[in-house]
Amino acid sequence: NAGVTQTPKFQVLKTGQSMTLQCAQDMNHNSMYWYRQDPGMGLRLIYYSASEGTTDKGEVPNGYNVSRLNKREFSLRLESAAPSQTSVYFCASSDPSAGALNIQYFGAGTRLSVL
Amino acid sequence: SQQGEEDPQALSIQEGENATMNCSYKTSINNLQWYRQNSGRGLVHLILIRSNEREKHSGRLRVTLDTSKKSSSLLITASRAADTASYFCATDGNDYKLSFGAGTTVTVRA
Numbered sequence A: 001n002a003g004v005t006q007t008p009k010f011q012v013l014k015t016g017q018s019m020t021l022q023c024a025q026d027m028n029h030n031s032m033y034w035y036r037q038d039p040g041m042g043l044r045l046i047y048y049s050a051s052e053g054t055t056d057k058g059e060v061p062n063g064y065n066v067s068r069l070n071k072r073e074f075s076l077r078l079e080s081a082a083p084s085q086t087s088v089y090f091c092a093s094s095d096p097s098a099g100a101l102n103i104q105y106f107g108a109g110t111r112l113s114v115l
Numbered sequence B: 001s002q003q004g005e006e007d008p009q010a011l012s013i014q015e016g017e018n019a020t021m022n023c024s025y026k027t028s029i030n031n032l033q034w035y036r037q038n039s040g041r042g043l044v045h046l047i048l049i050r051s052n053e054r055e056k057h058s059g060r061l062r063v064t065l066d067t068s069k070k071s072s073s074l075l076i077t078a079s080r081a082a083d084t085a086s087y088f089c090a091t092d093g094n095d096y097k098l099s100f101g102a103g104t105t106v107t108v109r110a
Helices: none
Strands: A004-006 A010-011 A019-025 A031-037 A041-047 A062-070 A072-079 A087-095 A110-114 B004-007 B008-013 B019-024 B031-037 B042-049 B053-057 B060-066 B073-076 B085-092 B098-100 B104-109
Touching: A010 A019, A019 A031, A019 A087, A019 A110, A031 A062, A031 A072, A041 A062, A041 A072, A041 B098, A072 A087, A072 B053, B004 B085, B008 B031, B019 B104, B031 B060, B031 B073, B042 B053, B042 B060, B042 B073, B073 B085
Parallel strands: A010 A110, B008 B104
Antiparallel strands: A004 A019, A019 A072, A031 A041, A031 A087, A062 A072, A087 A110, B004 B019, B019 B073, B031 B042, B031 B085, B053 B060, B060 B073, B085 B098, B085 B104
């Protein structure tokens, strides 16, 4: 039972470098999400994909891009990393059409440091 | 901005005691959910309460919802060391998005 798998688990970048965070789910969910979690704060939504082929901005999209590659995979790209993007990133998936309940399943997170 | 606000920010209790945490929110909701996060891990869904429900139980968890006051509470009875975690409320406005609060950190002392 893999659920939601995120790679990598840890990453250190220098300011200005780029990278892509990968996320895959095996629950056949339609919706996928990227959040960031900073100390003392809850999760803030970066981008989401309500269904395959669609993506929408969340609360804090600046500095990020996403790709919904197929139903299983949803990637998050940092084009030019900044220290303010140091955070823990979580991917989640759900199937809101299942009784209209948006219960989300989370990956283990990617801990990113930008120096 | 975040919809939910949890209170207290941190809670320390003795094993066997009950833990109560509260969540307030601002706009109308379809349902409200509670999640647990163990240190260094992802969030795990605990319980969901719909907007037309007032109380719900699941094992040692009891959730209440007061839509007139826009507030919810989570009670964990007979706490155990394994309940040490952060707990988050999340509101669902039926727009494919959840809005999370900042969380309550619960420490259960042996």
